[in-house]
Amino acid sequence: MAERPASPNRRTNDPEGLRQRLVDTAFAAFTTRGYHSSALHELKREAGVTGGALAHHFPTKKALGLAVIEDRVAEAVESTWITPVRAATTTAEGIQEVFTTIISELERKGVVSGCPLNNLALELSREDEAFQAAIEAIFLRWRTAIADKLRADLRVDRACDFDFDAMATLVVAAYSGAMAMAKATQSVAPLKVCGEQLTSIIRNQTQQGR
Known part of the structure; x- marks a missing residue:
């Protein structure tokens, strides 16, 4: 700042x-x-x-709130999640890197404030359509980046039973829930478990899909 x-x-x-x-x-x-x-x-x-x-x-305060969501929150998700996943060799490695980085940072700070996107989504999504649309746009970009990386992992050029979008939704939802638990308990333990399980699930699924 x-x-x-x-x-x-x-x-x-x-x-x-x-x-x-x-x-x-x-x-x-x-x-x-x-x-x-x-x-x-x-x-x-x-x-x-x-x-x-x-x-x-x-x-208006709403205009400032939208700027925060569309600029800073979107930027945070981009740098914390989307860029590392896209740059990684595989989706599993990218997710593992994301969790490791986030956990290390939280341990360094000694406090868990929660995911900025989740915090604002829980507070604002139901009360205003503009806030809801801005928040959903970030979630969509996040899920799409993970789904696209999964497709690249499997190099799909034919019909495949693997539901990339569903898996991407699971990753985002699991992380969001784990972060909420970490905030509530002020412990990174839920994030460690979530990161390990997601990485294991994706590795198994992608290996079976090849």
Whole structure:
């Protein structure tokens, strides 16, 4: 996150930098305290901006929330999950790497705040169609990346009984549930078990499909 200015009323000649600071501040607040528990006046103070600057970039709290989801949350899923899975030799190795990295980071921090996407999905999906659509778009991109990697693993060029999309949904759902359990218990144990089981299942399934 960008360094805050010394004075919240200081003018800036970097409107894009100011916008990014607002989105960073809101991302941290919404995914930890919650969207409804984060007041705009608190976000303004924490970002070190004026009310006019906040209103200029985000006339409503909903607009700021959508920016957080479409920019920061999507970016987090991309860098944490999608990119490593795509870059891995196999889906199983990619998933194993993702879990190992996440677990190591959580152990280093000593606290589990949960998955940013899950946190906002549970709070916002049912109350607003725009939030629901933005959140589902990220889940869809996540599942699609895993399903595409599974197809590449098997190099499918003929009919196959393997349901790639269903397996991708299972991976995302299992991880989401394990992260929720890890947050509730403040322990990475559920993530360790989930990572091991998913990796084993996918390795077995892909070996049978070849």
